[in-house]
Amino acid sequence: MYCKGACSGNIGCDLPPGAQAAVVGSSFLERVGNPPARWVGSPRGFCAQVSFQRPGSAGPCAHSPGRADGCPSLALLRKTGEARPTSWLNFKLHWELGLCCATMSGGTVRSLGKGSAPPGPVPEGLIRVYSMRFCPYAKRTLLVLRAKGIRHEVININLKNKPEWFFKKNPLGLVPVLETSLGQLIYESAITCEYLDEAYPGKKLLPGDPYEKACQKMVFESFSKVPSLMVSFLRKQNKEDCSGLKEELHKEFSKLEEVLTNKKTTFFGGSSLSMIDYLIWPWFEWLEALELNECVDHTPNLKLWMASMKNDPIVSSLPTDVKTLQGFFNLYLQNSPEACDYGL
Amino acid sequence: MAGGDAVTSTPCRSQEEECSFFLSLEVKDRLSQKMDLEGQLRKMGSAPPGPVPEGLIRVYSMRFCPYAKRTLLVLRAKGIRHEVININLKNKPEWFFKKNPSGLVPVLETSQGQLICESAITCEYLDEAYPEKKLLPGDPYEKACQKMVLESFSKVPPLILRILRTQNKEDCSGLKEELHKEITKLEEVLTDKKTTFFGGNSLSMIDYLIWPWFERLEALELNECVDHAPTLKLWMAAMKKDPTVSSLLTDVKTFQGFFNLYLQNSPEAYDYGL
Numbered sequence: 001m002y003c004k005g006a007c008s009g010n011i012g013c014d015l016p017p018g019a020q021a022a023v024v025g026s027s028f029l030e031r032v033g034n035p036p037a038r039w040v041g042s043p044r045g046f047c048a049q050v051s052f053q054r055p056g057s058a059g060p061c062a063h064s065p066g067r068a069d070g071c072p073s074l075a076l077l078r079k080t081g082e083a084r085p086t087s088w089l090n091f092k093l094h095w096e097l098g099l100c101c102a103t104m105s106g107g108t109v110r111s112l113g114k115g116s117a118p119p120g121p122v123p124e125g126l127i128r129v130y131s132m133r134f135c136p137y138a139k140r141t142l143l144v145l146r147a148k149g150i151r152h153e154v155i156n157i158n159l160k161n162k163p164e165w166f167f168k169k170n171p172l173g174l175v176p177v178l179e180t181s182l183g184q185l186i187y188e189s190a191i192t193c194e195y196l197d198e199a200y201p202g203k204k205l206l207p208g209d210p211y212e213k214a215c216q217k218m219v220f221e222s223f224s225k226v227p228s229l230m231v232s233f234l235r236k237q238n239k240e241d242c243s244g245l246k247e248e249l250h251k252e253f254s255k256l257e258e259v260l261t262n263k264k265t266t267f268f269g270g271s272s273l274s275m276i277d278y279l280i281w282p283w284f285e286w287l288e289a290l291e292l293n294e295c296v297d298h299t300p301n302l303k304l305w306m307a308s309m310k311n312d313p314i315v316s317s318l319p320t321d322v323k324t325l326q327g328f329f330n331l332y333l334q335n336s337p338e339a340c341d342y343g344l
Numbered sequence: 345m346a347g348g349d350a351v352t353s354t355p356c357r358s359q360e361e362e363c364s365f366f367l368s369l370e371v372k373d374r375l376s377q378k379m380d381l382e383g384q385l386r387k388m389g390s391a392p393p394g395p396v397p398e399g400l401i402r403v404y405s406m407r408f409c410p411y412a413k414r415t416l417l418v419l420r421a422k423g424i425r426h427e428v429i430n431i432n433l434k435n436k437p438e439w440f441f442k443k444n445p446s447g448l449v450p451v452l453e454t455s456q457g458q459l460i461c462e463s464a465i466t467c468e469y470l471d472e473a474y475p476e477k478k479l480l481p482g483d484p485y486e487k488a489c490q491k492m493v494l495e496s497f498s499k500v501p502p503l504i505l506r507i508l509r510t511q512n513k514e515d516c517s518g519l520k521e522e523l524h525k526e527i528t529k530l531e532e533v534l535t536d537k538k539t540t541f542f543g544g545n546s547l548s549m550i551d552y553l554i555w556p557w558f559e560r561l562e563a564l565e566l567n568e569c570v571d572h573a574p575t576l577k578l579w580m581a582a583m584k585k586d587p588t589v590s591s592l593l594t595d596v597k598t599f600q601g602f603f604n605l606y607l608q609n610s611p612e613a614y615d616y617g618l
Contacts (some may be wrong), residue, residue, distance in 0.1 A: 184485050191491045198484035210472035211458050217465045 062273050113158035122181045127152045129192075130169055130177040132159050132340050134226065135326045136282030137189040138176035139318070143278040144193045147314045150200050161337040186250035190220070193279065196277045205275035210270070216276040219268050230283055233290060234329060249295050255270045256280075257299035266308050273312055280307055289325040387432035387611070391440035396455045401426045403466075404451040406433050407615055408602045410501065411449035411463040413592065415553040418467045420423035421541035421588040422477045434611040464494065467553060479549040486543070490550040493533055493542050497554045499526050504557055508564060508603060523569050528553075537578035540582050545604055547586055555583055 056094045111132065112119075122128045129145065131154050132136040145152045157166055162173050170177045178186040178195065185197050200220045207213050229252065233245045259268060268276040284306055287293050296303050309315050324343040331339035386393070392398060403419065405412040405428050424450045431440055436447050444451045444461045452460040452469065460469050471479050481487050503523050505544045510516050542550040558580055561567055570577050583589050598617045605613035 180485075186485070186488045186492070186493050187493060190496070191488050194491075195484050195488040196486070210469050211454075211460070213472070214460045214465050214469040215467075221462050221465070222550060 008109045020320055027134065040116070044231035078214065097184065107154050109154060110344055111156040111158035112166075113161035113164055113165050116163045116165075118163070119155055121183065122153070122179050124181045125151060126181060126224055127196075128154050128155060128179040129153075130157050130166065130175050130179070132175050133324065133344075134320075134340065135159070135175050137174075139320075140189045140279050141176040141178065141192045141196070141283075142318055142324065143281065143314060144196050144205060144275070146317060147205060147278065148196060148200050148202050150196060157171075158328060158337060158340045159333060160332075160339055190279065193275065197275065205278065207269065207274065216251065216274070219256070219259055219276050221278055222259070223252070224285050225252050226280070230290065230292075233292065234286075238253075246295060249292065250298070253295055253299050253302055257302050260301035260305060266305060267306070273309070277305075277309060278314075284309070285320045286325065289320075309321055355478065365509070366615065370531055386429060386437045386493075387435040388437055388441070389540075390437045390439075392437070392442075396453050398455045399425060400455065401427060401470075402439065402453040403427075404429050404449050404453070405544065406430055406432055406449050408594070408599070408606075408616075409433070409449050409612065410560065411448075413556035414463045414553050415450040415466045415470070416451065416592055417555065417588055418479060420468050420591060421479060421547075421552060422470060422474050424474050426471060430614065432611060432614050434613065460525070464553065467549065471549065479552065481543065481548065490543055490548070493530075494553055496529050496533070499528075500554070500557055504560065504564065507566065509607070513587050520566070520569060523566065524572070527569055527573050527576060530591070531576045534575040534579060540579060546585070551579075551583060552588075555589060558583070559594065560599060563596045 053344065057107055083195055119128075125144075127150060129138070129141050129152055131142065133156060142154070144150075156164065159175065167173050169179060169185055170185070174187065174191055176187070176192055178184075178192045184307070186192050194206065226249070229245060229249050232251070233242055236242055236245065255266075260266075263270075265271050265272050287295065287306075296306065321343075328339055328342045346615060370479055393402075401419075401424060402414070403415050403426055405416065407430060416428070418424075421600065431437070433449070441447050443453060443459055446459065446461070448499050449467055450461075450463055452466045460466050468480065481492065500523065503526065507516055510519065530542075537544075539545050541547050542554070558570075561569065570580065584593065602613055602616045605616055
């Protein structure tokens with residue numbers, strides 16, 4: 001199944017533009033295994049604009065060739081008044097109609113844990129990313145993949161119950177990891193992002209000028225204390241006084257505010273969004289869920305930047321729901337193996 | 345001697361006296377060393393330097409800083425005309441914080457007044473801005489591999505610093521164990537690649553980036569930590585033979601003299617050997 005890329009990407013579908021679903025046809029049900037006891041469709045659901053044919057071919061899905069207005073499942077959905085499949089039964093109905101685009105993108109795929117079979121090689125024309133739905137580091141890679149329109153597939157890893165085979169992909173056992181169809185493995189989020197920018201054509205996210213590129217890296221460096229501060233904050237919540245941590249976070253944000261004030265631009269790389277913005281964004285997404293919005297109260301340019309980021313089509317195609325994130329945090333702090341699949 | 349020699353703020357020595365320190369170096373190296381010599385050790389109260397002359401790039405450095413050594417190695421390897429200004433890191437000039445708010449070396453300054461900080465960023469900048477003799481591979485995957493090696497090296501510098509600072513040598517065994525573990529990771533990279541250097545059969549960026557800490561092993565009496573890493577030992581020997589590396593090699597005694605003063609927090613540490 002392929003996304004036809006018919007929408008502008010704003011529809012909030014879990015299937016990335018141009019991405020191929022990891023399985024095709026009847027094997028989908030085998031791959032997914034038993035349906036979850038409660039199928040809770042993600043708020044975004046699935047775009048009905050998919051094709052069972054090869055990418056680039058004309059027409060909607062195979063069951064209704066020649067229909068210009070898309071998959072009949074959309075008609076069914078309209079009929080039932082539902083915007084998206086919201087239950088397993090509903091989904092199965094659509095599936096039996098052979099119409100539903102079963103997205104295997106990061107949004108709804110259950111993570112693989114200990115005892116799971118290792119995935120096969122990466123199909124040609126695709127790059128694979130090992131990820132986790134709530135990992136901010138992996139989010140960087142997903143943002144870049146989308147921003148550059150790179151065809152990819154996502155395999156989520158249960159970080160609280162890692163499959164043994166995953167350590168062959170990255171001895172550190174961390175996400176994100178990129179795997180090419182040649183079996184090349186690249187890990188460390190910033191390295192994966194730079195690799196994607198260099199290896200794939202199209203819009204360059206990093207500037208060509210060596211000095212401008214160095215400036216982006218220096219901003220990245222000055223951001224480097226934020227992730228560990230936020231994790232410390234997450235871990236300390238409700239246990240100890242967090243005002244010290246908030247102070248430190250506030251200090252780090254002031255540094256970033258200075259960058260924006262000096263540059264006099266909306267984004268960290270200039271007047272349009274570029275690599276550095278994507279690299280630091282995922283932690284700003286956490287602010288609301290951690291009730292840390294006050295930390296940007298004294299940094300107006302940073303606040304404006306956050307608003308501009310939320311308006312970006314790529315960023316908004318990968319939103320993180322506050323409640324879902326909080327649910328994840330809750331389970332994560334309890335070291336629950338269910339944490340990584342929260343909300344599915 | 346390490347690149348970037350310095351004079352103190354008290355009476356300057358004559359150029360001849362400075363040159364006498366370099367009798368052992370080859371003549372062609374002495375010319376570039378003279379450029380390094382002209383770097384004054386700047387400390388609190390010293391006048392800020394003027395703009396960087398066109399055709400030159402300036403590096404703010406310190407003779408014994410391993411991070412700054414990375415930048416000096418790259419400048420030499422690529423044959424980039426540069427001048428060195430050494431900073432007294434225990435007594436920093438106020439103006440230096442305008443060059444780098446964090447007050448750390450190395451910092452690059454171009455003739456247009458552009459400032460670049462963080463050693464790895466300076467090295468990558470130089471490789472991109474000066475196209476001759478590329479040190480980083482062009483292939484995105486090969487370049488990513490070099491960066492992954494740098495990442496797996498990243499625990500070594502803080503470990504070595506901690507070992508240096510641990511006065512009580514008995515307590516070092518735990519740290520030495522950790523260092524040994526990190527070094528084993530690097531040994532694995534070389535044995536998997538089956539090449540002499542970390543980027544292939546010739547020396548490249550990653551080798552220069554990690555070398556300065558290996559340079560210090562002997563002075564810190566840590567040679568044992570590479571005993572179980574024969575391929576890494578061979579790499580170290582090959583590195584010492586490289587013209588760029590050997591032209592900037594610091595001898596054991598000088599290192600030890602510096603370490604001694606450094607641990608006493610002496611502001612004279614940075615001029616040791618002059």
